[in-house]
Amino acid sequence: xxxxxxxxxxxxxxxxxxxxxxxxxxxxxxxxxxxxxxxxxxxxxxxxxxxxxxxxxxxxxxxxxxxxxxxxxxxxxxxxxxxxxxxxxxxxxxxxxxxxxxxxxxxxxxxxxxxxxxxxxxxxxxxxxxxxxxxxxxxxxxxxxx
Amino acid sequence: xxxxxxxxxxxxxxxxxxxxxxxxxxxxxxxxxxxxxxxxxxxxxxxxxxxxxxxxxxxxxxxxxxxxxxxxxxxxxxxxxxxxxxxxxxxxxxxxxxxxxxxxxxxxxxxxxxxxxxxxxxxxxxxxxxxxxxxxxxxxxxxxxx
DNA sequence: TATTGTTATACTCTATAACTATA
DNA sequence: TATAGTTATAGAGTATAACAATA
Numbered sequence: 001x002x003x004x005x006x007x008x009x010x011x012x013x014x015x016x017x018x019x020x021x022x023x024x025x026x027x028x029x030x031x032x033x034x035x036x037x038x039x040x041x042x043x044x045x046x047x048x049x050x051x052x053x054x055x056x057x058x059x060x061x062x063x064x065x066x067x068x069x070x071x072x073x074x075x076x077x078x079x080x081x082x083x084x085x086x087x088x089x090x091x092x093x094x095x096x097x098x099x100x101x102x103x104x105x106x107x108x109x110x111x112x113x114x115x116x117x118x119x120x121x122x123x124x125x126x127x128x129x130x131x132x133x134x135x136x137x138x139x140x141x142x143x144x145x146x
Numbered sequence: 147x148x149x150x151x152x153x154x155x156x157x158x159x160x161x162x163x164x165x166x167x168x169x170x171x172x173x174x175x176x177x178x179x180x181x182x183x184x185x186x187x188x189x190x191x192x193x194x195x196x197x198x199x200x201x202x203x204x205x206x207x208x209x210x211x212x213x214x215x216x217x218x219x220x221x222x223x224x225x226x227x228x229x230x231x232x233x234x235x236x237x238x239x240x241x242x243x244x245x246x247x248x249x250x251x252x253x254x255x256x257x258x259x260x261x262x263x264x265x266x267x268x269x270x271x272x273x274x275x276x277x278x279x280x281x282x283x284x285x286x287x288x289x290x291x292x
Numbered sequence: 293t294a295t296t297g298t299t300a301t302a303c304t305c306t307a308t309a310a311c312t313a314t315a
Numbered sequence: 316t317a318t319a320g321t322t323a324t325a326g327a328g329t330a331t332a333a334c335a336a337t338a
Contacts, residue, residue, distance in 0.1 A: 003183070003186040006186065007273070008261075013204055014281050015157045015158045032304090034305090037152070037155055040149040045149075058162065062307095064320090089320070112154050115280060118279045118280070119279065119280070123276060127153070131160045133264045134160045196297065206330070207297065209330095231295095231296085233336065234297085235297070
């Protein structure tokens with residue numbers, strides 16, 4: 001196996017390509033890829049605790065704080081108290097946040113099409129399924145790996 | 147499409163998982179994933195200019211300088227003059243660098259097996275082929291995308 | 293003029309630890 | 316005791332610009 005066949009490297013390069021293009025696509029809306037992803041997640045779920053966001057996005061809770069701060073300052077998301085557990089704060093998108101997300105999604109999807117341009121729908125489904133299996137591992141295994 | 151189906155996010159998470167595990171696997175040898183990748187590349191090619199390395203690894207030339215400096219300080223790689231073009235320096239692995247690489251490869255391959263554990267050889271080949279198509283795009287297209 | 297390697301700088305991302313308020 | 320959110324800090328990684336030597 002030569003270095004050109006390094007699957008880990010290929011994965012890393014493909015990811016970097018996707019992030020770079022999405023970053024560029026989101027520039028007109030002044031949104032980072034991670035803010036966009038967080039916004040998408042809270043819109044789809046109707047609101048999540050910051051801890052749940054950290055778990056889903058595989059980020060440290062302290063990074064979620066910074067991302068939510070940024071979105072809240074711009075009026076795109078807000079923290080709502082959770083009466084059931086006053087330690088938690090439910091992060092939810094504002095109406096303006098949802099509108100911004102819809103516009104952003106069009107741009108991001110187009111940038112992803114550029115990256116995946118050579119893959120037909122069936123291949124994309126296969127890729128999606130395989131990546132899901134890679135990512136959705138037993139959390140205990142990831143824990144053990146540190 | 148829900149955020150759980152975000153293919154760009156999945157790609158990013160899978161890559162991060164692979165890099166994290168490889169980083170951990172390489173810790174005993176005090177090698178970064180990028181140093182390992184560079185070492186692999188110069189061993190497989192028998193020596194490359196820093197510019198060629200930057201192109202292959204999708205890194206800025208100034209980052210190659212830092213990586214080669216680190217490997218050279220530790221006696222794992224060296225810069226050799228290129229008589230044909232005195233601007234260039236051919237980066238090559240030393241005997242010790244090759245030995246370190248062989249030990250590192252065992253560890254990295256094992257860590258990759260953990261990440262790809264659910265994929266059989268045929269599926270890995272499919273993944274490899276698709277990622278190759280994503281990464282090996284027309285350089286002009288990547289250029290245009292910034 | 294253009295390219296290779298280099299230095300410098302700033303910015304983002306990531307990892308870690310410690311603190312507070314709640315449970 | 317443990318968990319959710321927060322703050323602070325240091326280290327990687329990344330992007331950009333400028334420069335000297337060479338083509």
